[in-house]
Structure formats: structure tokens, C-alpha cells
Amino acid sequence: MIKFLDLKYQYSTISEEINEAIQAVINKTAFIGGEEIKKFENDFATFQNATYCIGMANGTDALEIAIEALDFPKGSEIIVPANSFIASTEAVTRMGHKVVFCDCNRHNYTIDIESLKKAVTPNTKAIIAVHLYGHPCDMGSILEIANEYGLKVIEDCAQAHAAEFRGKRIGALGDIGTFSFYPGKNLGAYGDAGAITTNNEELAVKCRMIANHGRLEKYNHLFEGRNSRLDNIQAAVLNVKLKYLEDWTRQRIKIADFYLEQLRDCNDIVLPRREEWARQVYHLFVIRTENRDELAKFLKENDINTGIHYPIALPKLAAYAYLNKAKEPFFANESDTKLLSLPIGEHLTLEDSSEVVNAIKKFYA
Numbered sequence: 001m002i003k004f005l006d007l008k009y010q011y012s013t014i015s016e017e018i019n020e021a022i023q024a025v026i027n028k029t030a031f032i033g034g035e036e037i038k039k040f041e042n043d044f045a046t047f048q049n050a051t052y053c054i055g056m057a058n059g060t061d062a063l064e065i066a067i068e069a070l071d072f073p074k075g076s077e078i079i080v081p082a083n084s085f086i087a088s089t090e091a092v093t094r095m096g097h098k099v100v101f102c103d104c105n106r107h108n109y110t111i112d113i114e115s116l117k118k119a120v121t122p123n124t125k126a127i128i129a130v131h132l133y134g135h136p137c138d139m140g141s142i143l144e145i146a147n148e149y150g151l152k153v154i155e156d157c158a159q160a161h162a163a164e165f166r167g168k169r170i171g172a173l174g175d176i177g178t179f180s181f182y183p184g185k186n187l188g189a190y191g192d193a194g195a196i197t198t199n200n201e202e203l204a205v206k207c208r209m210i211a212n213h214g215r216l217e218k219y220n221h222l223f224e225g226r227n228s229r230l231d232n233i234q235a236a237v238l239n240v241k242l243k244y245l246e247d248w249t250r251q252r253i254k255i256a257d258f259y260l261e262q263l264r265d266c267n268d269i270v271l272p273r274r275e276e277w278a279r280q281v282y283h284l285f286v287i288r289t290e291n292r293d294e295l296a297k298f299l300k301e302n303d304i305n306t307g308i309h310y311p312i313a314l315p316k317l318a319a320y321a322y323l324n325k326a327k328e329p330f331f332a333n334e335s336d337t338k339l340l341s342l343p344i345g346e347h348l349t350l351e352d353s354s355e356v357v358n359a360i361k362k363f364y365a
């Protein structure tokens with residue numbers, strides 16, 4: 001059986017360290033605030049090459065808090081790509097702003113630059129650059145557009161820990177970056193967790209305060225914030241796993257390279273393109289095919305699990321019917337019936353991926 005995600009296997013390789021780390025927090029009963037969270041914030045900032053990292057309760061909160069900290073006038077337009085997880089747009093609306101969709105690129109699936117340019121209006125205040133599937137957005141072009149129109153750039157890095165644009169880690173290339181450590185992400189906690197990264201000290205302080213009831217010290221509240229802290233048990237788990245993230249990322253890339261090489265001549269499949277400027281960390285390996293449902297069924301019958309990211313493009317969700325963009329001629333709106341995510345992750349060996357390749361070739365033979 002080739003699993004899409006295998007957290008049990010991952011745990012079996014690090015269980016002693018994880019158990020010890022969790023037990024240490026319990027022994028101290030220091031559940032909120034403490035050394036583990038400080039260590040994680042320091043180490044993760046270094047890992048992503050950002051000056052500041054602030055732990056958050058989850059990736060969706062991180063997006064909301066990033067937007068809140070940027071303090072746009074209510075009703076501002078924020079541009080979000082049409083292919084993403086709903087959190088990317090949800091945060092915009094929840095913070096009192098207006099979602100404006102732009103298309104995604106048909107080769108690497110991140111924000112389409114031409115479509116982005118067309119979406120800018122005098123009321124646009126920010127761009128949410130989602131490094132989708134682990135492929136970095138074209139940050140050079142995005143920052144150029146942001147500069148030209150005076151827009152802020154929020155990087156949604158939930159799927160892209162350790163990804164790089166032109167040799168630079170993502171997360172602090174724009175104004176602010178948001179991460180998720182949902183268990184299934186490339187770096188996952190044992191529950192919900194997230195973080196914000198930035199090089200801007202003022203934003204860093206503001207985000208930390210918003211996530212901690214508008215205070216920096218106990219009972220001295222300078223404004224009304226909320227509670228969205230990363231807790232110490234999750235931080236302890238993340239401290240253990242962060243040490244392995246680079247190795248796990250390399251294994252993902254190795255499997256992706258194998259798929260790219262082995263499926264190169266399969267004309268029925270469109271492979272994801274890795275741009276020459278990208279370190280793509282393959283949170284997902286997404287192919288495109290006209291026979292998506294049949295192929296997924298065939299693979300399932302051969303004990304190979306796949307996924308779909310995402311089965312309904314954001315503009316077509318009931319949640320966004322009010323925007324009337326379901327029929328917009330976006331590539332994202334027509335490709336959602338063709339996308340298929342192949343199994344990828346550090347739990348797989350090259351033999352496993354070879355089985356996947358053979359099954360796909362058999363299906364198309």
C-alpha cells in the first residue's frame with residue numbers, strides 16, 4: 001500500500017526524541033510561553049532566513065493577523081490566486097477586506113503575473129503570494145508590481161517551508177510571511193500550529209501583540225488583540241522535527257525528480273514545471289490529465305493513494321458565489337477537474353515511486 005501521507009511512519013523514526021520533548025514540557029508544566037517556543041522562533045527564523053519569527057496558533061490565524069497588522073482601510077482589495085486552500089481568501093474577508101481573484105500559472109500553478117497585473121485597481125492594497133504545492137511564486141515580478149503600485153506583499157508559505165526563490169528562502173521576501181504547521185504540512189506539529197516571519201521589526205512586534213491580547217507583558221494591554229499563540233508542546237515537537245526538515249525536503253525533491261524523469265514521455269500527462277529560479281519543495285506533486293478520475297480509481301485499485309488539490313477552484317466555491325467569478329475564463333476554473341496529486345513525502349522510497357510510475361504507465365498503455 002502506497003500512502004499519500006504517513007505520519008505514523010514518520011513518528012516511528014523519531015518517537016524517542018518526540019516523547020522526551022513532550023514529556024519535558026509536561027514535567028515543567030510550562031504549557032504557554034517558555035524555552036521551547038523561544039527556541040523554535042529563533043531557529044525557524046534562521047531556517048527561513050528571516051529576522052523575526054512569531055509563533056501562531058495556526059496558519060489561518062497567521063494570515064489574518066498578518067493582514068490586521070498591515071492595517072489597511074476597511075474594504076481594501078487584496079489579490080489572491082484562484083487556486084489555493086480557502087484560508088488564503090478567508091483571512092481577507094474576515095479582516096474586513098475584499099477578495100479579488102487572479103489566475104494561476106498553467107505550468108507551475110502559482111500566481112499568474114499577467115493576470116495579477118490586470119487585477120490591480122486604485123483600491124488594491126496587497127497581494128497574497130501563495131507558494132502553492134511548495135513552488136515559490138515569481139517573487140521578482142510580484143515585488144516589481146507591488147513597488148509600482150505601492151502594494152504590500154503577504155507570502156502564504158503554508159506549503160513551502162524551505163522553498164527558495166533565486167537561492168533565497170521564501171517567507172521574508174515580501175513584507176510578511178505566514179506558515180502553517182498543520183500535521184500534514186512539510187513541517188507539521190502534533191496539532192494546529194503556525195507562524196509569521198518578517199524582517200520588519202514594527203510588524204513583528206505588532207503581530208506578537210495581536211496574537212497575545214494586545215500586550216507584550218502580563219496585564220498591560222495596549223489594544224484589543226486576540227489569543228493565537230503557538231503552545232509549548234507543539235513548539236517542542238517542531239524543535240525535534242525542524243532538525244530533519246532539510247533531509248525530508250531532499251527526499252521529496254528526489255522523488256519528484258524521479259517522477260519528472262520517468263513520466264517525461266507520457267503524453268497523456270502534463271507534469272508540473274519547476275522554474276529554473278525555483279527550489280520547489282514539493283509539498284504536493286500535481287499532474288494534469290483528461291482522465292483524472294479514471295486514473296485515480298485505477299491507482300486506488302492498485303493500492304496507491306492520491307489526492308486532489310483542489311477539487312473546486314476557489315471562485316467556484318459556494319462561499320464565493322457572491323463574487324460572480326465562477327465563470328471567469330481562468331485556467332484555475334477549468335483545470336480543477338484535471339489535477340491529481342501523486343504520493344510524495346519522506347515516507348516513500350524510490351521503489352515506492354517506481355511502483356506509482358509503473359501503475360501510471362500501465363493505465364495509459
Ligand SMILES: *Cc1c(COP(=O)(O)O)cnc(C)c1O
Nearest residue numbers: 058059060085087088158180182
Ligand atoms: C494549510 C494551508 C493554510 C492554513 O493553515 P492552517 O494551519 O491549517 O490554518 C493556509 N494556506 C495554505 C495555502 C494552506 O495550504
